[in-house]
Amino acid sequence: MQRELFIKMVLDAWDTQIKRTDDLFNQLSDEQLMAEVSPGRNRGIYLLGHLAAVHDRIFPILNLGKEINPGMYEVFVASPDKSGAEIQPISELKLYWKKVNSKLAEQFSKLSVEEWFQKHTSVSEEDFKKEPHRNKLNIIINRTNHLAFHLGQLIFLKPRNQ
């Protein structure tokens, strides 16, 4: 019972950050998303693609199947913003972001308590014996903090007095 509770706590925090980011993306115009979050920093469109690509990578890490769009990782994670790589239109990136998160939510709801405490695919069997905290649920804790980190930057795309 404590274990179910713990999973709820972690997934609630994830859902809260997803909801806040989603609300922000829905509020921002394409013009606002094309701007840099701060002078000389990443653009909103890049962070939108970055977050979606990082979340898409969760599928293989948690052994939940393949990424929806594996090519996005190269453009939005392995490459910095303004690298010259071709970027999809904002409307498509917004759909990708929504699709990844809704498919993750669907898959998360099917994972059993035992599965959440199993090792993820980036850790070896041997290391996992010594470090059992490197389980699937821990990936969600870390990705939630990653999301909050970039959300703190993305809110700068909103006008100051809004």
Added chain:
Amino acid sequence: MQRELFIKMVLDAWDTQIKRTDDLFNQLSDEQLMAEVSPGRNRGIYLLGHLAAVHDRIFPILNLGKEINPGMYEVFVASPDKSGAEIQPISELKLYWKKVNSKLAEQFSKLSVEEWFQKHTSVSEEDFKKEPHRNKLNIIINRTNHLAFHLGQLIFLKPRNQ
């Protein structure tokens, strides 16, 4: 054993964000901390005080005693930046930040597994029966995300090519 593991997962994530933020504060000069993280936004000095004051408030919320400096909450949480309130020098705020976090670490290490799953002081007994996830450990999950959110902003105080 599984319950100890949850606590380790949450506290490891907390420690990671604290360490990153601490390293950043150590790298930044007073001049850099006096700057706004982005044009028209909070200054570094304000976010330093804000994070320290929010963390100081964790003591009463987890029933671990009083805040180290209760007056800070009014200046750095209840009031916005540049409100005209007198702000302590950066050197003192840095000491306050370190003192709060090291005292929290000390207290966290003494909490038993049972205590982490007890209700925090901001939730009523009645609500806690219906919402048992509103426990002490959940406060740490949420405050870790809060810290990551502002860390994402504070890194803009570093020069771009560093």
